[in-house]
Amino acid sequence: MRKFMWLAAVGLAFVATGCIEPRITNTGRSAVEQNLISHAVERAVDNMSFTAYAGKNAVLDFGKLAPQCDKDYVTAVIETHLALSGVKVVEKAEEAQIKIRFVCGVLATDNTTLNIGTPAIPVPLPNTNINFGIPELSIFKRVARTGSCRISAVIYDVKTGNVLDAYRGVQSRTFYNYWVAFMIFPYVLRDVDVADEGTTIFEFMGE
Helix, strand or coil, rough: CHHHHHHHHHHHHHHHHHCCCCCCCCCCCCHHHHEEEHHHHHHHHHCCCCCHHHEEEEEEEEECCCCCCCCHHHHHHHHHHHHHHHCCEEHHHCCCCCEEEEEEEEEEEEEEEEEEEEEEEEEECCCCEEEEEECEEEEEEEEEEEEEEEEEEEEEECCCEEEEEEEEEEEEEEEEEEEECCEEEEEECCCCCCCCCCCCCCCCCCC
C-alpha cells in the first residue's frame, strides 16, 4: 500500500510539473518597430553636416520638436552627432555662439499586407454560440513595414539672430519586409542592421 501511494505521489508530481508553463511577456513596442524608427532617425541626422561649426558653442532648441514618444531618442542622436562634428553643446544662451532649432515633422511606422490565398474564416456551429476558425492559407504573403523620419534644422547667430544655415525636410526611410511562400518558406528583406550578440557598433572622432 505504501509503495502504491509513493508511486502515485511521484506520478502526480510529474504530471503537475509537466503542466507548468513559463510566463512570457512582450514589450509594448516590437524590436522591429524600434529598429525601423531608430535607424530612420540616425540616417536623417547623419545627412546634416555641422562640421563647418566645429569648435563653436551651440545652444539647442527642441521646443518645436513634435511631441512624440521618441523625442528623447531624437534629441540624444542629435547631440551625439553634434559632438562627433566638433560642436560643443551648452545649456546657457550667453555661453553660445550659435543656436540650432530642430523640428521633427514625421517619425512613424507603417505597414501593408499582401496575401494571395484565403484569409482566416470564422465558422459558427449551428444552434450554438461556438465558433471555430479555418486558418489563413497563403500561397504568397508579404508584410511590408516601413519607418519614416523628416527633420529640419535652422542655425542662428546668437548675437545677431541672423540665419546662418538651414536644412529643410531632411528625410529618411527604412524597411523590413517579411515574405512567406506556400505557408512554409519564410524570407526577410530589410535595410536595418541587426547586430549579432556581443557586437558593438562604435564610432569616435578624437583629436
